Amino acid sequence: MNRVPAGRSVHVRVPASSANLGPGFDSIGLALGLWDDYVVTTSDTPGLVIEVTGEGAGEVPTDERHLVHATLEHTWGVLGVEPPTGLRLEAVNGVPHSRGLGSSATAIVAGVVAAQALSCDVLQGAYAGWPAPGDVVPVDLGLATHLASLLEGHPDNASASVLGGLTVSWMPDGTGLDEGERTVTARLDLHPDVEVVVFVPETQLATRTARAVLPATVPLASAAAGAGRAALLVHALTADPAHLHAATRDWLHQEARRPSYPDTMELVDLLRSQGRAAVVSGAGPSVLVLTTRDAADDVRAGHLASRWERLVPTVPTHGATVRAR
Numbered sequence: 001m002n003r004v005p006a007g008r009s010v011h012v013r014v015p016a017s018s019a020n021l022g023p024g025f026d027s028i029g030l031a032l033g034l035w036d037d038y039v040v041t042t043s044d045t046p047g048l049v050i051e052v053t054g055e056g057a058g059e060v061p062t063d064e065r066h067l068v069h070a071t072l073e074h075t076w077g078v079l080g081v082e083p084p085t086g087l088r089l090e091a092v093n094g095v096p097h098s099r100g101l102g103s104s105a106t107a108i109v110a111g112v113v114a115a116q117a118l119s120c121d122v123l124q125g126a127y128a129g130w131p132a133p134g135d136v137v138p139v140d141l142g143l144a145t146h147l148a149s150l151l152e153g154h155p156d157n158a159s160a161s162v163l164g165g166l167t168v169s170w171m172p173d174g175t176g177l178d179e180g181e182r183t184v185t186a187r188l189d190l191h192p193d194v195e196v197v198v199f200v201p202e203t204q205l206a207t208r209t210a211r212a213v214l215p216a217t218v219p220l221a222s223a224a225a226g227a228g229r230a231a232l233l234v235h236a237l238t239a240d241p242a243h244l245h246a247a248t249r250d251w252l253h254q255e256a257r258r259p260s261y262p263d264t265m266e267l268v269d270l271l272r273s274q275g276r277a278a279v280v281s282g283a284g285p286s287v288l289v290l291t292t293r294d295a296a297d298d299v300r301a302g303h304l305a306s307r308w309e310r311l312v313p314t315v316p317t318h319g320a321t322v323r324a325r
């Protein structure tokens with residue numbers, strides 16, 4: 001088996017994401033212009049060195065359990081290449097952890113694309129040699145979406161982090177993610193009038209915890225109502241933002257999770273009562289407001305308790321990028 005060569009270094013940038021956007025549970029994702037940056041360098045000196053600054057510094061493990069490192073190893077296994085002898089991972093994280101902003105998907109996507117990039121010429125005979133410093137290193141974005149979605153357990157965050165913009169993901173032949181099925185994603189352009197405001201609390205909520213409280217089944221009427229709003233949501237986000245408030249109504253997950261994030265739902269209820277298209281971002285506890293450009297200043301200026309940090313990220317039109325160093 002070929003080994004990833006020593007003496008290579010890549011700079012990987014991956015955006016955060018907001019999943020669900022109300023009724024698009026486990027399928028709709030939106031990239032957010034908050035970024036994790038990684039430099040991954042191979043060497044022939046055995047060992048692993050991990051340095052983390054920014055979000056998660058002093059909290060995430062800096063050994064082989066680190067999520068990006070574990071993903072690199074997993075991806076090289078899937079690709080059938082031997083990991084390099086030595087590896088250095090420098091992380092500068094701008095995506096808040098466990099706030100519903102897709103931090104785990106961001107990290108997983110970083111690992112998947114870095115692993116592909118560092119072995120690109122080992123895998124692709126047609127690709128001659130290692131790129132010059134600053135050049136984009138080619139990766140298979142479809143494979144990246146699929147592998148990252150499998151590792152994450154749902155495709156909504158991973159697809160937005162890989163592709164940027166607005167994404168809708170589905171499984172061709174079923175409801176669950178498994179090795180035999182490849183995630184498919186449609187990448188949509190957000191209507192140019194749509195802007196986002198994100199309210200981030202100090203409290204954290206692990207996605208695993210938030211998923212554990214969801215019911216196994218929902219009433220047909222709720223499923224039918226949600227399907228209609230999810231369809232309307234795609235129309236509102238791409239063609240007619242006037243429908244955003246109606247389109248972001250959810251019956252599948254937010255109410256079931258209310259006891260897990262009461263302050264979040266209180267803010268969502270308040271903003272919705274004021275006509276804002278407010279939803280829980282991902283599995284919470286952040287709140288995402290989808291607004292139009294003319295109303296964005298009002299949303300940004302609204303009075304808010306001090307425990308909420310207000311962010312105004314762009315929606316990047318591209319997702320993960322990898323450049324040689």
Ligand SMILES: Nc1ncnc2c1ncn2[C@@H]1O[C@H](COP(=O)(O)OP(=O)(O)OP(=O)(O)O)[C@@H](O)[C@H]1O
Pocket residue numbers: 017019036056060066067068091093096097098099100101102103104105107157205206207208281282283284
């Ligand atoms: N950049 C990172 N480096 C290392 N580990 C990370 C990184 N980002 C996230 N993680 C790990 O993932 C955990 C958070 O994942 P989790 O799925 O619970 O929340 P999230 O992805 O931030 O939110 P959501 O999935 O609701 O959008 C962190 O506690 C940490 O263990």
Ligand SMILES: N[C@@H](CCO)C(=O)O
Pocket residue numbers: 019020025026027100102154156157207210211253282283
């Ligand atoms: N669709 C997932 C997103 C987690 O970020 C959930 O709500 O559990």
